[in-house]
Amino acid sequence: MPDEEVLEEGVLNPLKPEIQDPLLREILEENDLQADPSRDPLEQPAPLPDPDEVVDCVVIGTGAGGAPLLARLAMAGLKVVALEAGPWHDPRKDFATDEKAQSFLFWNDERLSAGQDPISFGRNNSGKGVGGSTLHYTAYTPRAQDDDFHLHRDFSVGVDWPIGYDDLEPYYDELEHFLGISGPANYPWGPTRRRSYPLAPLPLNGAAQLMQRGCEQLGIKTSPAANAALSARYYQEGVGWREACTNRGFCQAGCNNGAKASMDVTFLPLAADHGADIRPNSYVTEIERDASGAITGVVYQQNGITLRQKCRNLFLCAGAIETPRLLLLNELALSSGQVGRNFMGHTGVQVWGTFAEDIRPYKGIPGALISEDTHRPKDADFAGGYLLQSIGVMPVTFASQAARARKLWGQAGRDYMRNYNNIAGINILGDCLPHESNFMELAEEKDGRGVAKPRVHFTAQENEQRMTAHAENIMRRIWEAAGATDIWAFPRYAHIIGTARMGHRGTDAVVDANGRAFDVPNLYISDNSTFPSALSVNPALTIMALSLRTADKFLEKERRRDL
């Protein structure tokens, strides 16, 4: 192999070499324009934003953290602009029922995974495109319970949240009805609710029936789960009718009929309807400040053109890796020393088994059945707890996991996969404690844009290991009781949490309980990075609840200023 082909050290995707000389860069850009006039801004169909216009708010990211507050701020009459790194899709036309073809939904800019339990990103975590990772979330929407917010109070580990369940309850209620959550009339766990879920639960698929059977024999209570996918046609204010779920089982690779409450079919059309300007393919590179340290605007790249948008307030909603990455790259809000620290991933061990029954794990909502009986297990030797979920699975995802965990190949690998239609899984979603050895930092290695890649260190600590062992034991017993053979476990950590946590003081937290940065008066963060602890439930609903709350607190403050 010729030496020239060997990569420059530390560079993965040298799509284009970085040109350091500004004059040369300008000349090359002009040449590019002559060669390809469609790249000329003047040839673009959409008018360029006025570089001098100052909008009230810029929101970076259109996922569960950015979209709800974007709608709230637009509805309050503010001039708001959302910048989304990925494109605006037309799911009906563009989304294939094919995992590989759908990989454009994932945040595929490479992240470096370090530590004893390296976290997998890509399909396992962040998303790209208008709607962010809600385009590929499983749509599991349990509420956190009150004690989830007080691990330190109850167990003397981790930290407590500066807010509790009562602060979020009105938002949980609002969201469940706005999004059209399907769930049981009487949810068996957690505080009493003011209203039932607006829609009946989605039907149980094979994996859910098997988990129900196994749990029944062990005396573990189960319930149809709460899912942000419609069990019936639903009319949503400001958006219109959304169609019911067709049991396609493809939530994690994109819903193609709008049944799943991703942000692109819920809060974002509502926001646009109230004047929000949502700009796709807009990748933010710089956050600008004045002499006092207040943010004045952002610089972003859209379709190869560098643009600036001035703003009075900035809402950073890019998720628990890109949010701290932008803060670190811009040396912003760093005085607490907590940016990038306290990285957490939910314990998410899966247990798989083979059954005599025909299951067809590609059908039905993946997470149809839940149990929160393990929220605070009596025999626990760890802090916090977890919930149990049945899981459906798409073939490529399953095969890939089986290859990694079971290490099967050759004829043995093909033989095992032939059982796909008879395989069902259960997994947990459990708490994770912040730890000093788990953090995100900027690596020396650069991405295709010449920006430092994020490196994420994660090593499961004693609490996570004990919880995982406890859960694996229970799930193996459930599967044995349900009649499974060839049972195996896939250790796994899902979701990305922490890295810019909220707290009472700027000495040990990045933002306050309202999401406002202690260091920068007009900077807010709204996404999973502000979580002080992981919570023992899937994060999406809580991210959205915090997003609405941050918008309301911001609007209250603005109104006080007006008086």
Next chain:
Amino acid sequence: MASPHYPEGTVRALLATDLVTDATRAALQARLDAPLYEPQYLDGATYEMLRAVAARLFPQPDRPDNPIELAAAIDERLLNGESDGWRYDILPPDREAYKLGLGGIRESAQAMFGNNFLVLTDEQKDEVLTAVQHAKAPGETWKTLSAVRFFEELLAELTENYYAHPLGQEEIGYVGMADVPGWHHIQLNELEPREPEAEVK
């Protein structure tokens, strides 16, 4: 449990119907109809190594004339500098990891059997690959490249390519792509007419 076998031709037949959306058909048909591939990123010898390794990790004695091509998508991905969003920090960038790792397998084959990997018997090849998978393979390469993680990444990528192919999906009885009417029979042992039943051979 004996491995179920599903009838051949199921997926190919479904792709021709309106049970499949245009976007889905486009993705799957392109893989079925993929033309003969010439490597564009890896040099000829390294690409042949990749194909030889793939042929052991996914032996296809049932398709002697036209096995599912698993190496092409890897070469194309490396050429385009595409990533799946992450990599083990202990591995070098993917392009480098593939070149180093395939070179390492060649080196281990020499050390274990005094011969080129390509000319070893299937049993010998499997012995080399097993040694690499369990970090027991000899060779300078593995002193700086994690054999376990390289093998895991290689196997995962080949596996994803195999089961993304319509024939790989057909083999496991997967017809989730035929979802235009939605699924109504989703409980245990409930099948739609378009879902094939397994025969145990």
